Every structure is written in C-alpha cells, then in structure tokens.
Amino acid sequence: MQNGLKESIIKEVERLKPDLIEICKTIHRNPEVKFKEFKAVEVLTAFLKKNDFGVTQGIGGLETAFNAVFKGAEKDGPTISLLAEYDALPQIGHACGHNIVCTASVGAAVALKNVAHDSLGKIVVVGTPAEEGGGGKITLIKKGIFKDVDLAMMVHPSNKTRMVRLMLAVVEIRFIFHGKSAHAAAYPYEGINALDGVILTFNNINALRQQLKDDVRIHGIITEGGYAPNIIPDRASAQFYVRALEERYFKKVVEKVKECARGASIATGTKIDIKMEEFTYRPFKPNYTLAGIFRENLSFIDIKEDPGDERGDMGSSDIGNLSHIIPTIHADISICDDKIVCHSPDFRDAALSEKGMKGMIIGAKGLALTAFDIFRSPDKMDMIRKEFEGK
Ligand SMILES: [Zn+2]
Ligand SMILES: [Zn+2]
Secondary structure (H helix, E strand, O other), X not given: OHHHHHHHHHHHHHHHHHHHHHHHHHHHHOOOOOOOOHHHHHXXXXXXHHOOOEEEEOHHHOOOOEEEEEEOOOOOOOEEEEEEOOOOEOOOEOOOOHHHHHHHHHHHHHHHHHHHHHHOOEEEEEEOOOOOOOOHHHXXXXXXXXXXXXXXXXXXXXXXXXXXXXOOEEEEEEEXXXXXXXXXXXXXXXXXXXXXXXXXXXXXXXXXXHHOXXXXXXXXXXXXXXXXXXXXXXXXXXXXXEEEOOHHHHHHHHHHHHHHHHHHHXXXXXXXXEEEOOOOEOOOOOOHHHHHHHHHHHHHOOOOOOOOOOOOOOOOXXXXXXXXXXXXXXXEEEOOOOOXXXXXXXXXXXXXXXHHHHHHHHHHHHHHHHHHHHXXXXXXXXXXXXXXXXX
16 A cells, blocks of 8 residues: 555656656756745746645745645644755856756655645745855744754755765855055065965965864865055955864864964964854754665665765755754765766756756655655654654
C-alpha cells in the first residue's frame, strides 16, 4: 500500500516533468541576484497557486520571500517545509544552480499534494531569497517564519550525490584604511599610504595561515586601491570572508584577522574602520536520521550516494543557521562530473543541461518520498526530533 502510493508519487513527478523543466529553465535564463529575484518568485508562485497552494509573498519583510501552504487531511500531522532558493550570482548567473533547488522543492510539494493529500499534515514551500551573501533565511528565522515548522528539506545540485556535507561558519569583514594624499614622486614623505594598509593586511593574513587549523578559509579582494599611480591613495579598502568549521574557533580566527588589519594600520600610520556584517552563517548541523530516510528513498529510485567525506569541499550557507533551529537536510544531487565545481561557468551550464534537469527530477522525487515517509510514520518524526535534541 505504502509502496503503491510511493510509485504514484514518482509517476506524478514524471507527469509534472515538462512543467518543471520549463520553470527550471526559465529561472536559469533570467538570473537575478540577491533580493531581486522577482521573476523567479513570479514563476514559482504562479505554479503553486495553480496547484491549490495558498501563497503569501513578502513574508518576513523581504519582498522576494514567500510561503506557499497546503494543509492535508491529517490535522495533527507535522509541518514540513521544502526550501526554495532562487538567487543567482553576480556576473556569472546561475552558477550555483539555485534554479534546480527551487524547482525540485516546488515539484515535490505539488506531486505530494496531488497524490497523497489524505495522508499529509502541512506542506509549506518557503521561498528563501539571497542565499548568496544576503542571509535571507536568517531574516526569516528572526521574523518567526519557521516557528511552527517541524523540519526543513532541500536539495542542492553538485558534482556528487551526498546526503550530508558539513558547512563552515562564515562572516564578511570590510577593512577601510584612511591615509593622506600627496604627489607620489615630489612629496611622498607628506603622504600616508592607505593602499599599503590593505597590502600589509593581506601579507599579515598570509603569515597567519600557517598557524591555523586546516578547515579555516580566509579569502579577500581589494575593493578600493587608489585613483592614479602618482597620487598616494588616501583611501583603500578590502573585503574578506573568514570561515571555519567549529564555532568557538571561528570566533578566535575572526579576532586574529582583525588584529592583522590593526597591525597594518599601525605600521602604515593609517586609520582603520572595521565593518563586520551583522549576521554570521553558522556551521551546518546535520541530522543523520533524516539523511538516512532520504538515502533510502534515493535507493528506492535506484540512485546511489557517491563515496566521499562529509568534510570534503565545504562551503557555507544560511541553511546552517536553520539547522540549529529545526532538523534540516541539504542533500547534494550530482548534475555533472567531479571536475566541474560550483560557482564556475561550466557549473552554470550544467544547471541548464539534460543532466541538470535529470538531477532536478531526482531531487523532486527524493524530497517528495522522504516527506511522505515522515508524514506516514510519526515514529520517524520522533527519531529525527530525538537526534536533533541530542537525546
Ligand atoms: Zn553558491
Ligand atoms: Zn548554492
């Protein structure tokens, strides 16, 4: 009986496939950066409304956030959220494949509702803007959007299929150095070189690296470096991301990086402003019980997990913050071979390719079947919750 319904869910995703591919490709061809994802939201919410979901746009004070709710017949059942990311990257478009993330979640929600409405609690598709550096989910958490939600699920395209990949905490820091302009040849001794403040910050951080643990990542760009070689720059700035796996150590590293910039300021006689982004992406807290249910459902549709270390190829995401609030899965689905890495033009092309569309459909099926299992077996939800609470 249960497997009969599972087969029906799989068939329903297949029936929806042409619509889902159209949505996925439309979003890919219209890349929109953080907080500007109007077209993506329009396309996704139109499909959800057409399929009887109650849509509210602009939740949590974010214009391009939405939720889409369907209440099933099981009044006491859990509330499961399917997350939809849809922001693109500046310049290179959908090189993180978020067109696949959102379409898989929407496809799963609609297929579940069409086939299994009698067995469901509440399904909420949450449209979460600005994953790429805008912390959309962090704002939504603060505004209470996940208050009555029992768990959150999403898939992300990747070069491997993996149920659990850890993620690093990350924060953005800007250093602005203030000096004094002067003619660089005639009166260099009258100048204070703000660009040297930036360059020494990079050098100090490069010296620091040897003393840090392996999982730390510090990477920056120069955002202002002067106007002409014959003017001593009176202002220069740099923007860094600092990342680490373990939260307490992460905070220590952030302080060390700030000290590198302060040291550069002393050495050059410049003044420094340090501006920290007001939010931090937290490391991802996995839920192995939920990941195990997802794995079983992928094997039900003949998809195997690739071998690999959960500490391999770690990035960061605002889902890290959500994973500390409710049990969460962020499963990777392979859409290309492992020489292609995300945030590259080749990955962007993969997110529109036939393999990309195949990955999106696999993701939709995996999400729908996993949510269905949890709706049908309260003991599964209990086990997920127990692990989350550390019992
Ligand atoms: Zn990304
Ligand atoms: Zn991404």
